[in-house]
Amino acid sequence: MNTNNNVYTVIYTTVIVVIVAALLAFVSQSLKAKQEANEKADTISQMLTSAQYGTKAEISGLGNAAVLEKYAQEIDKAFVIDLEGNVLRDLDEMEVYSPKQLKRQNYNIKGGPNKTGEPELPVFLFKNGRTVVPIYGAGLWGPIWGYMSFDTDLKTIGGAYFDHESETAGLGAKIKDDPSFQQEFVGEVADFSSKNVFEIVKGGAPKDAEGKSVVDNKIDAISGATMTSQGLDAAIDTWLGAYAKYFMGNAPKKQHCGKCGHHHEGEEVESNEVEE
Amino acid sequence: MDAKLKETILNPIFKGNPITVLVLGICSSLAVTVTLKGALVMALSVIVVCGISSLILSLLRNTIPGRVRIIVQLVVVAMMVILVDQVLKSFEATYAIDKQLSVYIGLIITNCIVMGRIEAFALGNKPWPSFLDGVANGAGYGLILIIVAFFRELLGSGTLFGIDILNRFGYVPNNLVILPPFALILLGCIVWVQRSIQKDLQEK
Numbered sequence: 001m002n003t004n005n006n007v008y009t010v011i012y013t014t015v016i017v018v019i020v021a022a023l024l025a026f027v028s029q030s031l032k033a034k035q036e037a038n039e040k041a042d043t044i045s046q047m048l049t050s051a052q053y054g055t056k057a058e059i060s061g062l063g064n065a066a067v068l069e070k071y072a073q074e075i076d077k078a079f080v081i082d083l084e085g086n087v088l089r090d091l092d093e094m095e096v097y098s099p100k101q102l103k104r105q106n107y108n109i110k111g112g113p114n115k116t117g118e119p120e121l122p123v124f125l126f127k128n129g130r131t132v133v134p135i136y137g138a139g140l141w142g143p144i145w146g147y148m149s150f151d152t153d154l155k156t157i158g159g160a161y162f163d164h165e166s167e168t169a170g171l172g173a174k175i176k177d178d179p180s181f182q183q184e185f186v187g188e189v190a191d192f193s194s195k196n197v198f199e200i201v202k203g204g205a206p207k208d209a210e211g212k213s214v215v216d217n218k219i220d221a222i223s224g225a226t227m228t229s230q231g232l233d234a235a236i237d238t239w240l241g242a243y244a245k246y247f248m249g250n251a252p253k254k255q256h257c258g259k260c261g262h263h264h265e266g267e268e269v270e271s272n273e274v275e276e
Numbered sequence: 277m278d279a280k281l282k283e284t285i286l287n288p289i290f291k292g293n294p295i296t297v298l299v300l301g302i303c304s305s306l307a308v309t310v311t312l313k314g315a316l317v318m319a320l321s322v323i324v325v326c327g328i329s330s331l332i333l334s335l336l337r338n339t340i341p342g343r344v345r346i347i348v349q350l351v352v353v354a355m356m357v358i359l360v361d362q363v364l365k366s367f368e369a370t371y372a373i374d375k376q377l378s379v380y381i382g383l384i385i386t387n388c389i390v391m392g393r394i395e396a397f398a399l400g401n402k403p404w405p406s407f408l409d410g411v412a413n414g415a416g417y418g419l420i421l422i423i424v425a426f427f428r429e430l431l432g433s434g435t436l437f438g439i440d441i442l443n444r445f446g447y448v449p450n451n452l453v454i455l456p457p458f459a460l461i462l463l464g465c466i467v468w469v470q471r472s473i474q475k476d477l478q479e480k
Contacts, residue, residue: 003340003341003342004341004342004343005341008341009341009343012340012341012344012348013341013347013348016348016351016352017351020351020352020354020355023355024355024358024359024362027359027362028362031362031365031366034366034367035362035365035366035371038365038366038367038368038371042371042375060372063368166379170455
């Protein structure tokens with residue numbers, strides 16, 4: 001048989017490609033449920049990590065079932081808000097946002113041709129008092145996303161965990177792999193009144209005399225990963241900016257009490273309210 | 277087993293090792309050797325992809341049109357790589373390791389060992405020897421990966437398979453070992469050792 005015949009070549013390649021495509025489609029469909037279960041457990045372990053229930057390795061090491069169980073135990077409230085900070089609906093039990101859903105909301109926040117509707121942003125309140133919100137954006141090679149948790153004052157960062165699809169190993173991938181980078185966020189304060197809610201700065205964040213990071217909304221970027229650092233900075237600004245009204249509206253009021261000279265947190269002091 | 281078949285299996289493991297002698301697959305061997313677990317999964321993936329792609333293409337070898345043979349090889353290898361990636365993603369035990377290896381599983385398709393063995397061996401030999409050749413070359417690659425990963429994880433993290441070995445004796449993990457350049461140095465040392473044992477490899 002002449003295998004160099006044109007008709008033979010075209011038919012041969014067509015048949016091969018169709019067989020391979022059908023096989024891959026079949027495998028992809030039959031494994032989808034398992035893959036989604038793994039992804040969900042991974043997403044939940046990322047949220048638990050950012051809420052400081054342990055390191056990512058510790059939490060993931062529990063196994064999928066135990067991670068879901070821990071989440072069910074520790075979650076207090078989970079709901080969806082709009083850009084004004086109003087609660088739209090409660091999330092179903094065990095419902096979380098996959099990276100794909102975050103991507104859709106990212107378009108909705110930023111607007112433009114890919115916008116499909118008004119943003120619906122998830123908020124997760126954990127029983128240890130921390131509020132966890134997601135972030136999503138573009139790194140150098142692909143999407144980056146993650147979770148940040150805030151203490152009860154709704155501005156001090158309790159923890160952060162970031163993930164990525166294809167950042168450079170050893171450089172941009174450090175947003176996920178380097179625990180010391182994620183540790184830098186802890187204790188810093190987001191500035192929800194500003195457009196730059198949080199900044200990842202080149203050349204070092206401001207330090208005090210003892211060489212410790214000043215409590216502000218700046219941390220040091222990753223050397224050799226300028227684009228990933230900038231992408232993460234933009235992602236955090238976009239998402240925390242979208243949550244700003246919720247955080248500012250629900251933050252405990254801190255007022256100076258004229259009578260005793262102390263700061264009171266979380267309670268309204270009537271004597272300072274001026275009725276008009 | 278006849279001598280020729282034995283040679284097919286043993287040659288790629290040491291005498292004609294794809295990494296240290298043919299110098300193929302260097303890129304991924306620098307990238308995935310930070311932990312033993314990662315190296316092991318990568319090695320097994322390459323063995324599966326290499327073995328089965330060689331088998332399929334050897335079965336098809338007399339029907340493949342000569343002018344598009346590279347494209348047909350590419351389609352088959354890509355299919356195997358995607359299958360391996362999908363399967364790794366589906367199991368709880370391998371999901372995390374697949375995420376850690378991320379692009380490198382997908383990049384097995386660019387590993388010169390796979391296409392190199394298909395082009396050089398599978399297209400001219402019967403299915404069974406081709407399959408063994410693919411597996412053996414994957415194993416030769418995997419062997420070097422595991423040797424490199426053993427030293428990198430032991431010295432870079434003080435652990436083996438994530439189990440603490442050196443840290444309990446007050447060992448401070450060496451960060452240089454974690455970085456890819458150290459893998460290249462280690463690889464150089466392995467080539468050095470092999471060339472001093474195998475004198476015929478030395479250039480005059």
